[in-house]
Amino acid sequence: MSFAPVVPMGGYAGWAFLTRTLDAQKSAFLKDSAIQRDEAYFREKIGSVRTAEELVSDRRLLNVALTAFGLEDDINNKAFLRKILEDGTLKPDGLGNRLADKRYLEFSKAFGFGDFPVPNTVLSDFPQKILARYEARRFEAAVGEQNEDMRLALNARRELADIAKRSMSVDAKWYTALGSPPLRQVIQTALGLPRSFSQVDIDKQLVILKDRAESALGTTDLKDMADPAQAEKLVRLFLVRSQMQSDLSGANDGSTALTLLQQSQAARSRLSLYL
Numbered sequence: 507m508s509f510a511p512v513v514p515m516g517g518y519a520g521w522a523f524l525t526r527t528l529d530a531q532k533s534a535f536l537k538d539s540a541i542q543r544d545e546a547y548f549r550e551k552i553g554s555v556r557t558a559e560e561l562v563s564d565r566r567l568l569n570v571a572l573t574a575f576g577l578e579d580d581i582n583n584k585a586f587l588r589k590i591l592e593d594g595t596l597k598p599d600g601l602g603n604r605l606a607d608k609r610y611l612e613f614s615k616a617f618g619f620g621d622f623p624v625p626n627t628v629l630s631d632f633p634q635k636i637l638a639r640y641e642a643r644r645f646e647a648a649v650g651e652q653n654e655d656m657r658l659a660l661n662a663r664r665e666l667a668d669i670a671k672r673s674m675s676v677d678a679k680w681y682t683a684l685g686s687p688p689l690r691q692v693i694q695t696a697l698g699l700p701r702s703f704s705q706v707d708i709d710k711q712l713v714i715l716k717d718r719a720e721s722a723l724g725t726t727d728l729k730d731m732a733d734p735a736q737a738e739k740l741v742r743l744f745l746v747r748s749q750m751q752s753d754l755s756g757a758n759d760g761s762t763a764l765t766l767l768q769q770s771q772a773a774r775s776r777l778s779l780y781l
Contacts (some may be wrong), residue, residue: 509534514653517749532645549633558591558619573757574639575613594620659741662692670732679728696743
């Protein structure tokens with residue numbers, strides 16, 4: 507029997523349960539035989555891939571590669587993906603550099619087909635680097651099937667930590683965050699900004715976001731926001747505000763409470779089988 511992540515309730519209470527049981531849940535999830543087979547295939551085959559065409563022609567390899575960057579919905583857009591990979595990241599007019607969603611740029615950079623004579627796929631540690639991302643994304647996606655806010659929160663915590671490690675200016679870190687739709691959604695919601703905020707001029711967005719972050723979190727630096735305590739505060743703001751938005755959409759409170767109680771009891775019983 508494959509393991510489905512347990513999220514017994516929404517909001518911050520659900521997040522507290524998820525983070526408390528995260529290691530055990532993720533370990534149980536990754537034991538799934540299909541995941542194990544796909545990882546074994548990737549380890550065996552990726553080292554022999556030398557071109558973007560070879561990668562996009564192998565659907566099984568491509569699925570793992572795309573999932574590692576949250577781009578699995580593009581699995582059938584082979585010409586588009588090949589163009590991104592072949593253009594690389596060094597040319598300003600490359601497709602990855604021209605797209606607002608910077609996950610494509612990270613995807614291209616990781617494989618290096620358009621940047622180097624010999625791609626990164628030949629490096630001995632390459633498979634494990636990609637599979638670590640793949641496992642994180644697969645688990646987050648499975649959590650999202652139970653509660654999308656929890657998926658976004660897990661993603662935000664991971665992406666903030668990744669951005670914090672990069673050698674770039676404070677503003678460049680913000681622009682990187684804004685280039686990730688899932689992370690942008692968490693930050694905007696946490697800081698009390700509507701989705702339509704993305705239509706504002708990008709430089710104006712940065713001014714407003716830094717001002718809101720200073721007021722809510724006491725910092726304008728995403729590196730500080732990646733600190734575990736600060737990241738937790740950001741997630742809490744996101745979950746509380748997202749739940750408030752859901753409540754305002756007209757959900758029946760009594761019916762919702764009963765459903766959550768029933769789900770919680772069933773979820774705890776299910777999780778106990780794996781702990």
